[in-house]
Amino acid sequence: MLESDHREESRNDACEEYISARRKIFVIGDIRDLNPSHRKPVTTASIITLVSEVGSSTSELLLVEKEHDVKTVVQLREELQKRSLVTSGNKEVLVARLREALIDEGKNPDEFKFDGADEDNEISTGTFTTAKMMELLLSMSTEIKQIKEQSERQSERQTEDLKQIKEQSERQSERQTEELKQIKEQSELQSERQTEELKQQIKEQSERQTEELKQIKDQLKHVKLEVAEQIEEQSTRIEMIEQKLDRQTVEVDHKIDKLKRELEQSKKMAMPLDHASGRTLKVPAFDGEMSWNVYKTQFEAAATSNCWNGKERATALILALRGSAAEVLQTIPAENHFNYEVLRFGELFKAIFDLFVDVVIAIDFERFKS
Structure with missing residues (x-):
């Protein structure tokens, strides 16, 4: 109020x-x-x-x-x-x-x-008195009329003020409604833009990931092909080496057979030593390059001609070894160094034969590589 x-x-x-x-x-x-x-x-x-x-x-x-x-x-x-x-x-x-x-x-x-x-x-x-009452009532009537007019003017002003307030309120309400409408439209536009940007970002990210995944698959495929080619190449090389070793083994077996035949012929052709003359045949040196069977044949011939016993033959054989052949002695126990039978048919023979085979294989492999 x-x-x-x-x-x-x-x-x-x-x-x-x-x-x-x-x-x-x-x-x-x-x-x-x-x-x-x-x-x-x-x-x-x-x-x-x-x-x-x-x-x-x-x-x-x-x-x-x-x-x-x-x-x-x-x-x-x-x-x-x-x-x-x-x-x-x-x-x-x-x-x-x-x-x-x-x-x-x-x-x-x-x-x-x-x-x-x-x-x-x-x-x-x-x-x-009545006269005074009439005068007072007349004055009161005038004052009441003035008050009534003032009240009417006040009421009119209040009505006008209320009308203006109502109009202002309506205009304010319309402005607020329009502002809310604009805010809502801006919010919707902003939401649409953000949604579109988010969709575009997701699409671009998905395309990048798809491209990267494709590149990774291509790289893996290329690596698999390279590995397969290398495996195939290594398998081919290994197969060729195995075939080469098989051929070398056959050739070595043939050479051993040939040496055995030559040894038999050498024994038949060997002349008995004349002990009366007092001469000693010199044992040739062995460096691992010549065949062990050939050298053993020559060594046996010289030892027989010189009438050496087992210990003398073992000593002469140890002294005749040179180079890598002499290093084979390190693989033989010390108590067997003067046991000629062990050296002849046992560990020394096996070690020298293995050494000979390794040398032959190494030479053939170098030739194969070149």
Whole structure:
């Protein structure tokens, strides 16, 4: 509720209380003035006529009465304030408080008059004449009319203000609705852009991953082909080496057979040694390059011619070894160094034969590589 409306409502309430009390005084006063013999008798019709002359609106009379009542309350508070008394409370409380103060001062409360308020005192004591009442009612009617006009103007202003507020509220609501609509559209556009960007990023990422996966598959395929080619090449080389070794083994076997035949022929052709002459045949050196069987045949011939026993033959054989053939002695235990049978048919023979085979294979492999 606006402040002006609140004041208007408070003023109307006060006027209603005041005019109720004033109407009683008015009727009593009018009756007192009309009761003497030189006055016309008071009738209900005369009272109604008098009231109708004041105005057809009872509310206007009540408003004036209320204003007078408010004025009386103000005067009561002024008198109490002059005496440094409490000024709070309604009219009845203020009147009772002022009566006590007047009694304490030795004054008669019924004869007390407010300063500059003779007219009001006349009204309150019931000595209000018809002429004065007419004058007061006319004044009250004018004031009521002015108040009514002010109230109408105030109401019109309030109506206009409310209309403007309503229009402003409607315009504000329309602006807010439009702004919300724009925000919603912008949000939808932003969401669509973000969704499209996200889809594009996902698509590009998927394409990159697909391309990388394809490259990895191609690399793996290429590596598999290279490994397969290398395995095939190594398998071919190994097969060729195995075939070469098989051929070399066959050739070695043929050479061994040939050497055996040559050894047999050498034994048959060997001449007995003439011990009387005192000559000793020199044993040839063995470096591993010639066939062991051939060398053994020659060594046996010389040892037989020199009439060596087993120990002498073992000593002569050890002294005849050269180079890599001499290194073979390291693989033979020391207690067998002078055991000719072991050296001839055992470990020395096996070691020298293996050495011979290794040398032949190495030579053939170098030829194969070149």
